[in-house]
Structures are given as C-alpha cells and as structure tokens.
Amino acid sequence: MKYNEWRDELKSNLLCVSETERRRVLDYYAEAYADRRDAGYTEREIIDEFGAPYDAAQRILSENTDYGDTPLYEPPRWDGRREERERKKISRDEEREQREERQREERERREANRSYGSNSLYGNYAGVNAAPAKTRGDYTWVFVLLCIVFAIPIFIVVMGMVGITVGFCVAPIIALVSGVATIGVGVGALFIDAAQGAMSIGTGLVIFGVSLIIMPLCFQLVKWMWKLFNMFFAWLRKLFSGKEKTK
DSSP states (O other), X not given: OOHHHHHHHHHHTTTTSOHHHHHHHHHHHHHHHHHHHHTTOOHHHHHHHHOXXXXXXXXHHHTOSOOSSSOOOXXXXXXXXXXXXXXXXXXXXXXXXXXXXXXXXXXXXXXXXXXXXXXXXXXXXXXXXXXXXXXXXXXXXXXXXXXXXXXXXXXXXXXXXXXXXXXXXXXXXXXXXXXXXXXXXXXXXXXXXXXXXXXXXXXXXXHHHHHHHHHHHHHHHHHHHHHHHHHHHHHHXXXXXXXXXXX
C-alpha cells in the first residue's frame, strides 16, 4: 500500500469527526511521514509503523468524545529531526572512538619500534641485528676476461661498424659533390650542345636532391648503431656487478 492510498482510506474512516479535526489529523500524519522519509525510512516501514488506516481511525474516534470543532484527540508527537540528530551523534561518536583506537594502536606500535631499536614498522628485538643485505661481489674482472678472450671477434665487429660508419657518412657527401660537379658540367655543355647540357644539369639536380635526402638518414642510422653497441656493452658490464637480490 502506498502512503496516498493509506491517507485516503484513513480519511474515509474519519467522516464522523469535524472537518477541522480531520484536517488536523491528516496534517499530522503528513508531517510525520515527511519527517520519517527525511530520516531515511522507506514508505513501507512508515506505513507499517502507522498501522492499518482503520485501526488508526478507530483509535482516534475512541479518544474523541465530542465530534464538534473542539479537538479532544492529541496524536502522539514524533520528532523525526531530533531522532535523526541522535543517530548522527551516535555515528560521530563511533567514528571518533574508531579514530582514537587507531591512533592509540599507532602510538603503541611506534613506542614498540623505539624500544626494539628499529625505525621499521614492526621493529626488531633489542640485541638482534638485522641481517645485512646480501650482496654479490664485483665480477667486473670476468667482463674484462671475456673482452680479452673475444678480443679478435670484437675487433672485427668494431672495424666492420667503422667501415659502415665511413660508408654511410662519406657516400652521401660524395653523391652531393658528384651532383654539383654534374650540374657544373651541364652548364658548360650548354654552350656546345644545349640538349646534352640540359640533360646533364637535370641529372646533377637529381643526384644533388637525393643526396640531401639520404644524408640525414645515414647519419641517424650510424648514430643509433653506435648507441645500441654501447648499450649492449653497458648491459653486459652491469651483468657482472651490483647487488644481489635477497633470497
């Protein structure tokens, strides 16, 4: 049953009382319903608390000996706001107690840590030293030994990279110079054979343009090649030195 249905049924059972008294009773229940809704009660819980409309009407009629305009029935007051304040106060008290309990436990834990001579969260017992972090020795000499053993292959790799570097860096420059030279030859040939000179100039411009495009790419590839080579050796050296994880 909805509240509107409950109110209408209550009103139909109060036809024996005066209009003023009936309106006062309905206003009371409307205010009580609103207060309970603000307090968080559901419509079903409120209607169950009010009781059946017929029973509520009989209770009102039994307490009215005069059906005139003078009301003899005084419905029990329910201060929803006060109850809500009390509920909030209880909730705040519980939160404060929990917060104080957590602070007390934290203080006790800190005092225990100081007593045990440790700054850690759990602490160590006095007189018992914490086990030092397990480290492994510096095996850089192994890295050096490997470099000596594989000196020839490493030398071949390095020389190959040097050759690639020279090729990648010099080739675009040579192409650039070649393009400029071809353009110059073409300009000179214009006075002898215009067609041949124009073709030479066009070829020189193509070579010059291509060299300008590939030159930064070649330089970037050389840069990344040496960077990866250095990163590999740095990783290999770090592999033989540093701290060992605690088991």
